[in-house]
Amino acid sequence: MDDAVTKSEIINALSEQQRHLGYRDVEFSVKAILDHLADSLADNGRIEIRGFGSFTLRYRKPRMGRNPKTGEAVELDSRYVAYFKPGKEMRERVNNL
Amino acid sequence: MPTETKTVTKASLAEELYERLGLNKREAKDLVEQFFEEVRSALEDGRNVKLSGFGNFSLRDKSERPGRNPKTGEEIPVSARRVVTFRPGQKLKARIDAYRGDE
Numbered sequence: 001m002d003d004a005v006t007k008s009e010i011i012n013a014l015s016e017q018q019r020h021l022g023y024r025d026v027e028f029s030v031k032a033i034l035d036h037l038a039d040s041l042a043d044n045g046r047i048e049i050r051g052f053g054s055f056t057l058r059y060r061k062p063r064m065g066r067n068p069k070t071g072e073a074v075e076l077d078s079r080y081v082a083y084f085k086p087g088k089e090m091r092e093r094v095n096n097l
Numbered sequence: 098m099p100t101e102t103k104t105v106t107k108a109s110l111a112e113e114l115y116e117r118l119g120l121n122k123r124e125a126k127d128l129v130e131q132f133f134e135e136v137r138s139a140l141e142d143g144r145n146v147k148l149s150g151f152g153n154f155s156l157r158d159k160s161e162r163p164g165r166n167p168k169t170g171e172e173i174p175v176s177a178r179r180v181v182t183f184r185p186g187q188k189l190k191a192r193i194d195a196y197r198g199d200e
Contacts, residue, residue, distance in 0.1 A: 003144060004144060004145040004146060004153070005136075005139040005145070006147050006148075006149070007147070007148050007149055010135045010146075013135050014128065014131055014135060018124065018127065018131070021120070021128070025118065028118055029114050029118055029120065029125075029132075031150075032114060032117060033129065033132055034150055036110060036113050037151060038150065038151050038188075038192070040105045041185075043196070044198070045104070046104045047104070047105040047106075048106055050107065051137075052133045052136070052137060053183075055183070057193060057196065059198070080193055081193065082152070082189070082190075083183075084154075084182065084183030086181045089137070090140070093140075093141040094140050094156065094179055095180070
């Protein structure tokens with residue numbers, strides 16, 4: 001799992017499939033897709049990609065934490081975290097052990 | 098109350114490519130579909146996916162654990178499985194950290 005697939009590999013693979021589009025168009029398109037997803041998520045929008053999964057923000061309540069070095073108690077603010085729920089097809093295809 | 102933001106779907110992403118990049122509708126739709134298929138098939142092949150500026154999809158192997166049918170209370174083991182997790186990249190994480198909701 002250390003040989004992760006990167007964005008540029010995906011752009012290469014897509015431009016092989018979309019030969020009439022040209023590399024730059026594919027590159028811009030992938031960037032536009034990712035920007036759009038990030039903008040939406042950062043603004044608490046909902047993303048639902050059928051067969052892939054959905055992304056939402058989840059609220060985390062404020063809580064008391066500890067500084068791991070000093071052991072001192074610190075108050076942690078409430079915050080939001082990104083949550084990805086894989087879709088059915090994704091779950092089934094990935095779980096192929 | 099959360100702001101009324103439109104849900105992002107494959108169709109709305111295709112619309113975005115059509116409007117902003119001038120792809121025709123067919124190309125835009127195909128490209129969006131193929132993009133998610135590339136990510137999914139990499140994961141299916143057991144490879145993690147790193148999308149800089151957005152985040153990483155990682156595979157995790159879970160071992161079997163005891164479970165229960167929530168309706169009947171019957172004990173049934175949850176089988177070993179491989180699952181996908183998503184972690185936002187630094188840039189997106191910083192933006193999410195800055196999000197404070199609407200209160």
